[in-house]
Amino acid sequence: MTAGIDDIAIYIPRLYIDAADFAEARGLDPVKLQKGLGVSQMAIVDANQDPACLAANACLRVMEKNNLDPQDIGRLYISTESAFDESKAMNSYVIGMLEQVYGQGSFEHCGGVETKFACVSGSYALYDNTNWIRAGEAEGKSALVVVSDIAKYDMGSSGEMTQGAGAVVMLLNDKPRLLEFDPKVTSTSIKDEYDFYRPFGKETPIVHGQYSNLLYMIQVRKALESYKKKVISSNLIQMKEGETILDHMDYINMHLPYSNMGKKALAYLVRHEWRQLPRWKNILEQIGMKEPVPKDPRGTIESVLADEEFMAKDHEFTKLFTKTQEYQDVFESKLSSSLIASTMIGNLYTASLYLGFRSSLEFEYQKGVDLDGKRIGFGSYGSGSSAMVFSGVVQPEYAEIVKSMNLESEIGQRRRLTWSEYEELHENKLAPEQSKVHTKKEFVLVDIKTDVESRGERRYAFTS
Ligand code: COA
Numbered sequence: 001m002t003a004g005i006d007d008i009a010i011y012i013p014r015l016y017i018d019a020a021d022f023a024e025a026r027g028l029d030p031v032k033l034q035k036g037l038g039v040s041q042m043a044i045v046d047a048n049q050d051p052a053c054l055a056a057n058a059c060l061r062v063m064e065k066n067n068l069d070p071q072d073i074g075r076l077y078i079s080t081e082s083a084f085d086e087s088k089a090m091n092s093y094v095i096g097m098l099e100q101v102y103g104q105g106s107f108e109h110c111g112g113v114e115t116k117f118a119c120v121s122g123s124y125a126l127y128d129n130t131n132w133i134r135a136g137e138a139e140g141k142s143a144l145v146v147v148s149d150i151a152k153y154d155m156g157s158s159g160e161m162t163q164g165a166g167a168v169v170m171l172l173n174d175k176p177r178l179l180e181f182d183p184k185v186t187s188t189s190i191k192d193e194y195d196f197y198r199p200f201g202k203e204t205p206i207v208h209g210q211y212s213n214l215l216y217m218i219q220v221r222k223a224l225e226s227y228k229k230k231v232i233s234s235n236l237i238q239m240k241e242g243e244t245i246l247d248h249m250d251y252i253n254m255h256l257p258y259s260n261m262g263k264k265a266l267a268y269l270v271r272h273e274w275r276q277l278p279r280w281k282n283i284l285e286q287i288g289m290k291e292p293v294p295k296d297p298r299g300t301i302e303s304v305l306a307d308e309e310f311m312a313k314d315h316e317f318t319k320l321f322t323k324t325q326e327y328q329d330v331f332e333s334k335l336s337s338s339l340i341a342s343t344m345i346g347n348l349y350t351a352s353l354y355l356g357f358r359s360s361l362e363f364e365y366q367k368g369v370d371l372d373g374k375r376i377g378f379g380s381y382g383s384g385s386s387a388m389v390f391s392g393v394v395q396p397e398y399a400e401i402v403k404s405m406n407l408e409s410e411i412g413q414r415r416r417l418t419w420s421e422y423e424e425l426h427e428n429k430l431a432p433e434q435s436k437v438h439t440k441k442e443f444v445l446v447d448i449k450t451d452v453e454s455r456g457e458r459r460y461a462f463t464s
Contacts, residue, residue, distance in 0.1 A: 003133035004176030004392055006142065007401055008358050009062035011054050012166040012345055012411045014437050016041040017422045022161060025419045033161055038259030038339060042163045042346035044417060045150050046437060047430035048444040051082040052090050053460065054167035055148035056097035056443040061410075062144070062169045063098075070098070070106040074141030075129060077112045079122035079350045081198065081382075082150045085456060089114035093458065094146065097443045100462045118196060119255055120382025122147035122350040126170065127390070130181050133174050142173040149349035151257075152204055155426060159207045162258040164346020168354040177397035178361070179376065184234045186390040187226035189219050196383035203428075212383055213261065214301055217268040219387035220254075220379040224269060227389040244273035249377035249391065251360055252334045256352040259342040265379065266335050267322050279326070287320040289313075337363035341407055353380050361398070362405040372396050439463055 019040050023030035033039045045054070055078055062068070078090040091114055095107045115121040122145065129143040148167035153159030195212035198205040228245045231237050237248045246252065246269065254262040274280050275291070284291070292313035294304045305311065321327055341359035342348075348355050357376070364371060371394045380388040415437055417425070424430055432445050442463050449457040 001134045001136060001174055002176070002180050003130040003172060003174055004180035004395070005170045005178045006173045006176040007062055007066055007171045007178065008168060008354070009058050009065060010166060010168050010355065010358060010407075010410055011057035011061060013043050013045045013049055013054065014412055014414050014439070015044045015046055015417050015425070016345075016414055017044055017163075017417050019161075021416070021419060021422075026156070026160070028161070036260065037161060038263075038343050039161060039346060040343045041414075042161075043165045043411075044163070044422065044425055045165045046435045047425060048432035048435040048446070049165075050084060050445050050458070051080050051148045051150055051165075051167070052078075052084075052093035052097070052458070053443045053445055054150075054165065055080075055090065055146040055169070056094045056460070058146060058148070058167040058169040059094060059098060059144055060101065060443070062171050063102075066171065068142070068171075070102050070110065072142055073107070073110050073144055074138050075112045075132065075143040076107070076110050076146070077115060077125040077129060077143065078146045078148060079115045079125045080148050081116060081118050081121070081349050082148070082152075083114060083116065084458075086200070090148070091146075093460070097460050097462070100443075100460070117386055118382035118384050119257070119349045119352060120380045120386050120388055122354065123378070123380035123388040123390070126172070126181075127186050127388070129172050133172060134183070138174065140174075142171055145170045145172060147348070147350035147354055149351055151347035151349050152426070153207065154204045155423075157204075157207070158209055159205070162347045164342075164348050166345055166348045166351055166355065168348070168351040168358065170354065177395055178401050179392040179398075180395055181390065181392040182231075182236055182375075185227055185230040185236055186388065187223045187230055188386060188388045189222035189226065190386040191219065193383070193385040195385055210305060211301055213264065214305065215383075215385055216255065216261075216381040216387070217265050218301070219385055220265060220381055220389065221269060221272055223387040223389040224379070227391075242278050244277060246270060246273050246330070246334075246377070248375060249334065250374035251338070251364070251376045252379065253338050253353055253356045253360060253376060254335065254379045255381040256339065256342045256356050257347050257349075259339040262335055262339050262342070262356065263322065263331060264318070266331065267318055267327060269379070270327060270330055271318075271321060283321065283324055283326060286324050287317065289317060289320070292317055337367070344407070345411070350382075353378060358405070359407065361402045362407060365399070365402045365405070371398055371402070
């Protein structure tokens with residue numbers, strides 16, 4: 001049985017901090033954010049928003065757009081790394097909110113869980129729900145998989161310039177109009193690591209950014225190796241001599257903690273793949289230097305990062321490689337459109353990859369590209385750490401969905417925060433009723449109880 005993404009909706013908070021204001025306040029060169037990282041604006045949640053509200057708002061959008069009834073939905077999964085309860089799952093809050101609109105008990109048949117594995121958990125949730133449909137368990141119903149996060153880092157930390165917030169929901173079913181997932185090729189890689197984690201009770205993560213970036217690329221490359229084997233053994237794709245699996249992906253969506261990380265990760269994968277092929281000779285001639293190798297090629301990630309000479313040479317090599325026409329063609333045709341939304345919104349943790357997918361559809365369609373039958377590859381990464389590589393094929397009915405996509409209008413009118421407003425929000429100084437904007441027909445947080453018996457209970461409202 002086939003399964004895949006039938007429709008997709010997003011919810012992005014209206015407030016944002018502009019990269020220029022951020023750079024000025026932190027004494028940074030704005031070009032570092034805009035060009036070095038690819039960050040122009042970072043979405044920030046208001047005082048009356050949490051990741052459950054973002055998720056519920058995204059769900060409502062996909063339900064209303066498709067005239068869905070709660071009975072059409074068999075499962076609702078939430079993937080997040082911004083959980084605020086150690087036991088109660090976020091999907092229960094979301095169902096509570098949706099029932100304010102659809103009626104009490106309207107979703108009671110709709111099972112699901114909250115899944116956690118840093119930024120990769122949404123991909124596991126998609127895979128599990130796809131298999132629920134493929135197994136025939138769905139009996140005609142659809143699944144909602146929501147990825148919702150608030151990427152918030154410590155004040156003054158290097159991660160603070162890669163923040164953002166938002167939710168993406170994917171409607172999955174057995175007659176997907178957007179993307180059908182390729183069967184039997186989803187591949188994973190996993191390793192116990194401490195590149196980025198958030199201990200109990202801490203609102204912001206502990207991040208080893210450069211370590212995490214390198215680990216991300218290594219883990220995705222490992223998952224890609226396994227994907228290649230599965231693609232060949234399952235006969236999904238017939239590879240010819242001198243080809244790489246990446247030649248068979250029309251689009252590649254990468255996990256995007258910030259937009260330029262996609263470019264870096266793609267360059268790493270392409271380099272790794274092309275190194276084995278006849279075309280590499282020509283690339284090396286253009287670059288004009290040998291590909292550097294670390295002093296200890298079998299060393300750890302720490303030893304590679306500590307090898308300053310190698311790191312500097314590798315950086316230089318990568319820069320020259322990304323300037324070659326051959327890499328530019330791959331970048332422009334397969335990745336560039338997926339980065340646009342990230343530049344405008346910032347880091348969405350679990351939702352970053354899927355916002356990129358959404359961005360790619362919208363901006364490729366606007367270019368006039370016919371997407372029917374195009375294969376899209378996904379490189380998902382979650383710190384801690386695990387990667388997942390999988391793919392799918394755009395379906396003939398895709399234009400029905402993609403023609404009305406409009407990122408700017410879906411975000412709505414945005415408000416640029418002043419630095420002091422940003423600081424107030426970051427330090428959680430405002431109560432929900434002191435929110436900066438008043439939105440209509442959206443779920444908002446009203447109250448979090450503090451008394452002993454009901455501490456942590458959250459109340460939400462649907463604004464009129
Ligand atoms: N003008 C233009 N570019 C500039 C610049 C300037 N003035 N200053 C720096 N840059 C470039 C750098 O060359 C670098 O580009 P490169 O990656 O192509 O080399 C980029 O900007 C970033 O600069 P760098 O000095 O490497 O950044 P940093 O050490 O301050 O931190 C991160 C960058 C991404 C590591 C950090 O923001 C972070 O940790 N973010 C969190 C990421 C995360 O959470 N990852 C885990 C989940 S996957």
